[in-house]
Structure formats: structure tokens, C-alpha cells
Amino acid sequence: MQSETKNLIKATLFCSLCFVIVSFLAFRTHLSKFPDIFLYNIVIIISMHELGYYRSLFFLCASIFLTILTALTSGFSYVWNVPIFFSTFLIVDNEIKKHNYHSHIVKARIEEIKENTNVLKDEHNKHKKESLSLEKKEIRYSALKDAVSVLNSTLILDDVVKNIMDNAFNIVGKSDSGLLFLVDTKRQELHLSLSRNMINPERIKTKKGDTLDEWAFKQRQALLVEDIKRDFRFSEDGFASEYERNFRSVVSCPLMEDNKVIGILRLENLKPFSYTTEDLRLLDIICDIGAVSLQNSMFYKETMELAIRDGLTGLFLRRYFLDRLKEELSRSLRNNAGCSLLMIDIDNFKNYNDEYGHIAGDMVLKAISRTLLNFTDSGIACRYGGEEFAILLPEASKKDALRTADNVRKAMKKEDIELRRVKTHVTVSIGVASFPEDAKVSDELIMKADDRLYKAKRAGKDKVIAE
Secondary structure, eight states: OHHHHHHHHHHHHHHHHHHHHHHHHHHSSSSOHHHHHHTHHHHHHHHHHHHOHHHHHHHHHHHHHHHHHHHHHHOGGGGGHHHHHHHHHHHHHHHHHHHHHHHHHHHHHHHHHHHHHHHHHHHHHHHHHHHHHHHHHHHHHHHHHHHHHHHTTOOOHHHHHHHHHHHHHHHTOOOSEEEEEEEETTTTEEEEEEEEESSOTTOOOOSSOOHHHHHHHHHTSOEEESOTTTOTTOOGGGSOGGGOOOOOEEEEEEEEETTEEEEEEEEEESSTTOOOHHHHHHHHHHHHHHHHHHHHHHHHHHHHHHHHBOTTTOOBOHHHHHHHHHHHHHHHHHTTOOEEEEEEEETTHHHHHHHHOHHHHHHHHHHHHHHHHTTOSSSEEEEEETTEEEEEEETOOHHHHHHHHHHHHHHHHHOOEEETTEEEOOOEEEEEEEETTTOSSHHHHHHHHHHHHHHHHHTTSSOEEOO
């Protein structure tokens, strides 16, 4: 604004100076007046160009006044310069208007072109962002295809769980931590199967989840929380004390199979508004794929359990037990450690079958199995055949094995078994053999324990023999 004012002042001074010079030449010198007066046209043209219509009127009027004054004093012929002044003024004004009009048209076109250019730039940037977004989506959905292959490549439950978490982190991204809960079908509650914390691996201590996981479990719906501190659906009271972590945004999806929730997959970020509905949709797809693999692995685990466990007692079968015994002996040999074997037989079992029937015999076998499982926290119990059982005790000395065997014998003797509304008690005889004192190979160890079992039988039953 100040520069425009300065330019206007300079132009006014310049035009005024020109007007004074022309007047001086016309009235203070002996030069011919007619060409000098004609020079006023130049002053009018300059003032029109630099000062505009209204300010140039001053110079027009001044020129006409001085020309008329000259005509009155020197000769009437000078008055013809007046219409020339008017003509010059009007012609210049018309040309200036044309020029301004064309300038305005050009400026308008330039502005329109700039506006169109900006619109095109915005559209280009928009399309560029959309293109990048589509490329990112293509990469993500292509990764989903690979995820299907990876998740279907194994039937081991732990590997499936790890693959689901890996794919969630790789495809969805943006996550500082993740939790995968599986549903305990008997208790109908969540338990933590796998956790991952990229910031602090030791911070996740929860085992059963919090209000967010319970919501996804009960509602059977995917959950997006943009900012946990602003979400009215969940209060801070719903978070367990052991679950206090500084996450702000969460995406969580249930793993569904036959309209039942079999797990919950949850990703977290420390910053609010980190996840979008697109991320939630991708996680939901991963969970759908993962649920199938998870269910397959569970079926596989159940099938394997059926293949290695006795259908009546739930104990391991003889074939599986013998394989584990060989493995344990090899491990004990490598680590220079010991292990022990208990061979157990029910005393007078045939009498129970004859007196009470085979169903009662099955009840006795089940009762024995329940008792044996109480003594196998670190060992393996199996139904070796008929009414004979075996327990493998890793890293147990003969003294430890003898004590365990006697505890088993006493526990069985105290166990009340009701057969046809009659309470009865069962006794067992047990033979104990230890590695490496008694034998160094599995067959020899079994034979020693079996021999001592029959010694216990011959010694009056309800006994433990270790020598």
C-alpha cells in the first residue's frame, strides 16, 4: 500500500513537472506557440496512463484554460487545440479502458487457469494418495493370500497361534503389543495363549483379559477403540490392576467357529487414532482364516490324544508310554541323571469282575486312574494292559520312587469305591526299578519292575518291592 502511494506521488510530480515545462516553453520563450501547446497532449496522455481518469482531468482542464487564455491574447486559431485535447483525452481513455478490459480478461483467464491447475494438482495428489492406498491394500491382501498358506502349513497348536500373531503384526501393522486369548470350553472363560509387546516384553501379565476382551467375547463382534480415554463404552474400573498399560487405541476380533467364539485376537497401540476400519476389516479376515486353522489344530490335538490315550481311563496307552520311556532313558543318559519306573497291578481284580460284573470292574479301573494322576505332575502314567498300570518318574532316584510308590499304595487303600451300593476298597501291588542302578535299557528296566511287582504279589499283595 505504501509503495503504491509512493508511485502515485512520483507520477503526479512527474506530470506536474512536464506540464510546467510545456507551459514555460509556450509562454516564456519566443518559440512558436502552436507546437508547444500541442505538447499538452503528451502531458494528458502521460497523466491518463499514470494517474487515471479523474486525476488527469486536472491536467486536461489546465491545458484547456491556458490554451483559451492564449487564444484570447495571441490569436483565436489556438482555440482549435481544445477539441484536440478532448479528442486525445477520449481516445486515450478509450484505449486505456480497452487495455484494462483485455488485461482483466487475461487476468481472469490466468486466475481460472491457476484455479484449474490447483484443482488438477489436488486431484492428482488425491489420485496419487488413492494409488498409494490401493498399492498398500494390494500388498496387504496379497499378504493375506500368503497367510492362508502359512496358517494351513501346520497343525501344531502353538505354531498356529504364533503364525496368527505374526500375520496380524505383519499385515495390519501399527501395533506396539498384541494378545491372543483362547477360550476354555469347560469354564467358558478366556486364557492367554500368546502375548507380544514390542516396547516392553515383560509388561503383559494378564492371563484372562479385561473388559475389552470380555466385550468382544460376549458380543461376538469386532471392536475398534480409537481412544480408550474418550470411549464412553469402557471405564477405567473395568481394567484389572495387573493389566495397566499405556495403550490408547485397540482393535480386537473374535475367532469364530460354528457361531462360537474360540479365541480373541487383540492389537494395541500407544497412540490414539492409530487404527482405522480398514485395519479392523483386515484383522477380521485374519481371524476368520486363523479360526479355521485353530480349529483344525484342536481337532488334530484331540485326535492325537485319542490315539495315545486309553478310552476308558484317560491314561496314556502302552505304545506311547514305551516311546516316552526310551526318550527319557536317552535324556537321562545324556544328562547323567536318573529315572524310575513303577509297575502297578490291582490285587484280586478278577474277583471284582466275577462278583460285581465288568461294569464294576471298569469303575475300579477309573478310580485307580484318578488316583494315579495325582502322582504324575512331572511323570507319565499309562494303562499298561488289563488291570496293570505303569508310572514313569523322570529324574527320580530309587528312594524317591519308593516313597511315591508307597504313597500310591496307601492312597489306593484309602479310596472308597462304591459297587452296587456297597463301599469297598482296592489294594495294589507295586514293583520299582530305577535307571541306571537296575537297568540301562528300557526292556530290562520294565522286566526288573515287572519281576518285583510279582514278588510283591507273592509276598502277600498290597506291598511295594524295590529290590
